[in-house]
Amino acid sequence: MKRIWKFLSLILVFVLVLTPVAPASAAAISTKDTDLTGYTVILHTNDTHGRAIPDSSGGNMGYTAVSALKKSAEAAGAQVILLDAGDTLHGLPFATVSKGESIVELMNLIGYDAMAPGNHDFNYGSARLSELSKLMKFPLLSSNVLVKENGQNFLKNHIIITKNGVDYGIFGLSTPETAYKTNPKNVETLEFKNPIEAAKLEVANLKASGADVIIALAHIGTDGSSEFTTERLAKEVDGIDLIVDGHSHSLHEEGLKVKDTLIVSTGEHLKNIGVAVFNKEGKLSAGTVNASTFTETDPSVDQVIEKLSKENESVLSEVIGKTKVVLDGVRENARTKETNLGDLTADAMRHGTKADVAITNGGGIRASIDIGDITKLDMVTVFPFGNYVVTKYVTGEALVQALELGVSGYPAPSGPFPQVSGISFGIDASKPAGSRVKDVKVNGSPVDLKAKYLLATNDFMAVGGDGYTMFKDFATENEFGALEEILMAYIKELGVVNIQTDGRIKVVAEAPVKEPVEETKKPEVTKEEPAKEVKEEKKEKKEEVKGTExxxxxxxxxxxxxxxxxxxxxxxxxxxxxxxxxxxxxxxxxxxxxxxxxxxxxxxxxxxxxxxx
CATH class of the missing domain: 3.10.350.10 (LysM domain)
Known part of the structure; x- marks a missing residue:
């Protein structure tokens, strides 16, 4: 077999793992011929961010696929361990409305064996995460998160699971970046210790307890800008056979081998499900499956999702405030000019993070809000993507570059168009893209190109989304809650919204109107001219042949x-x-x-x- 994902797709249709058949022909093979007895299959997910429901447009497989895959492998005789590497309990409204409880219910139903918490799993606060851990029918593992007050572990360190006569020792790790990649208030009672030192201790303890195979369930990631990565973990800690990774949203289709350790990760949002297989001889291989290679679902999971979605509807009807004005989220407006909803959103981001300035893309605003009550449903309708708010210290020069990008498509509606707070500027549309932004001010003072400003933006833009690549290389200062949550908190504080646009974005010159070009009148052709034209045409054709290539x-x-x-x-x-x-x-x-x-x-x-x- 040249690529492990080929045989993984075969598992899904109960084909013997060792049969080298391409996925295209797999569906034609009988499911009765498969025998995975003696194989241990490690299924794993990470960075799902509340994407519980399948979404064909985004390629998200949903938990129904995870459950179906697990049952498929078990039906073929394999023994399965199902793991999650974190950033799971928060994200889309399906998760946030119940503060993570809906996700826990699904994970219990599917039969997860363990999970390590990611930084965003602390978004509801450490006390809520502790509550959720008690609702879980599986352990929430992290060996490097301590309670400041007494130095005790906040969560369980490790477990040992026996499959096919082999003891699998699994320990959890959480990124120390959690201290600032959630609201610091959420984790103010906790301390995040060096994960490498914690891992060394866990490996020793698990081996002393008789573990045959060591698995690190880690929300650490392979982002080179981080101090601690799973690649560093594999290099510095001997004895780890498999690292099930999360945090950096990395996709390692066949795993990333570092020394004797295999690192696996599935990307994000359940676009892939990870499959690591220990065969009868204990040899480890890894791969991923996606919606193009696996289309099975689990009706029992679908039913629970439908039930939970209906329960969410009643919660979403909750009134969080009122507005005296229509909050303008019309697509053509949010993508071409300052709107009051754009102002409100950016103001909420700046207020909730204490940033100097805020920028969000107009394309992320998807609906208006009418005069009257504002409900939670309004919020998730306006912001349906599950984006969260990020802060970074960026230069004044980067801010100007961002504004130039945002207005480069003006006057045509453009998703990157910036809705801002703490910033004012003019658009000179008579100039070419890249030199249109004029008179940029930050909180009333001319922008200093060399100064650093604390910027609040959404996570999509923070990593270069919508073309905002000038932001991606600046270090993340902090990560906060979902964008709609930030706005809800701000509206609750205001009580009644009565916001008007205040001229923070002004068009100082429109694009010049192009004069229509008069059509040149063709000369009349005399009776003698056609013959001449034929000769000229033949000459032109000869020249064309020569230049064809x-x-x-x-x-x-x-x-x-x-x-x-x-x-x-x-x-x-x-x-x-x-x-x-x-x-x-x-x-x-x-x-x-x-x-x-x-x-x-x-x-x-x-x-x-x-x-x-």
């Missing part, structure tokens, strides 16, 4: 397009989107070898050349 090459070069990598992209996904075939990823890689060092690790904001296919 050069023109074809030039035409091909002229048709080169640029694709900007977005959050959640990987080469196969881009190939599927552009060409309808995942296998075309190799062409994209060949065209862009000069900037892609590792085809499994493309970066958000990278500009990829796409040639005609």
């Amino acid at each position: 050069k023109e074809k090459e030039k035409e091909k070069t002229d048709k080169v397009k640029i694709y900007v990598v977005k959050k959640g992209d990987y080469l196969k996904k881009i190939a599927q989107t552009l060409f309808g075939k995942e296998s075309e990823w190799k062409k994209i890689y060949e065209w862009n070898k000069d900037i892609i060092k590792n085809p499994d690790q493309i970066q958000i904001g990278q500009k990829l050349k796409i040639l005609p296919n």
Whole structure:
């Protein structure tokens, strides 16, 4: 087998793991011939951010697929361990309305065996996370989170699970970045210790307890900008066989081997489900499955999701405030000019984070709110994406670059159009894109290009989404709750909303109107001219033949397009989107070898050349 994902897709249709059959032909094979007896399958998820419900448009498989996959492997004779590496209990309203309880109910139903908490699992506060852990029918594991008051572990350190006569020792780790990648108030009673030192102790303890295989369930990530990464963990801590990873939203389709340790991670939002397999001889292989290779669902999970969704509806009807004015979220307005809803949103972000300035993309505002009561449903309708608020210290120069990007499409409606707080500026649409922004002020004073300002924005833009690549390389100062939660808290504080636009964005010059070009009148043709034209035409055709090959090459070069990598992209996904075939990823890689060092690790904001296919 050349690629592990091939045999993983076969597992899903009960085909013997060792049969080297391509996924395209797998469905034709009988399910009765499979025997996975003696195999231990580690199914794993990470960074789901509340994406419990399948979403075909986003490729999110949902928990129904996780459950179906687990049952499929078990029906084939495999013994299964199901793990989650965190950032699971918070995100979309399905999770946040019940403060994570709906997700716990589903995880209990599916039969998870363990979970490590991610930084966003603390978004409801450490006390709420403790409450949720008591509702879980599986342990919430972290060996490096201590209670400041007494130095005791906040959660359970590890467990040992026996499958096929093998003892699997599993311990949890949480990123120390949690101290600032959730609201600090959420974790003020906790201390996040060095995960490497904690791991060394856990490996020793588990081996002393008789564990045959050591698994680190870690919300640490492989982002090189972090002090602690799972790659560093694997290098510095001997004895870990498998690291089930989260936090950096990395996708390691076949695992990342570091020394004797295999690191696995599925990306984000249940777009993939991870499968690591220990065969009868104890040899470990890993891969992922996605919606294109697995389409099964579990009706029992679907029923519970429907029930929970209905329960959420009553909660979403709660009134959180009132508005005396229509809050303008009309698509064409939010993407072309300052609106009062844009102002309100950006003000809430700045107020809730104590930032100097706030910028959010107009394309993220999806609806208006009418005069009268404002409900939770209004909030999640306006902001349906589950984005959360991030702060970063950025330069004044980066702020100006961001504003230039945001208005580059003006006057056409454009998703990146900036809705701002703490900033005022003018748009000179008579100038070319990149030099349109005028008279930028930060809280009333001219922007200092070299100064650092604390910026509040959404997580999508913070990593370069919508083209805001000027933000992605600045370190994250803090991460807060969901965007709609920040706005709800602000509205509750106001009580009654009566906001008008205040001129923070002004158009100082419109684009010049292009005069219509008069059509040149064709000269009349006399009776003698056609013969002359035929001769000229033949001459032109001879010249055309000579230049055909050069023109074809030039035409091909002229048709080169640029694709900007977005959050959640990987080469196969881009190939599927552009060409309808995942296998075309190799062409994209060949065209862009000069900037892609590792085809499994493309970066958000990278500009990829796409040639005609």
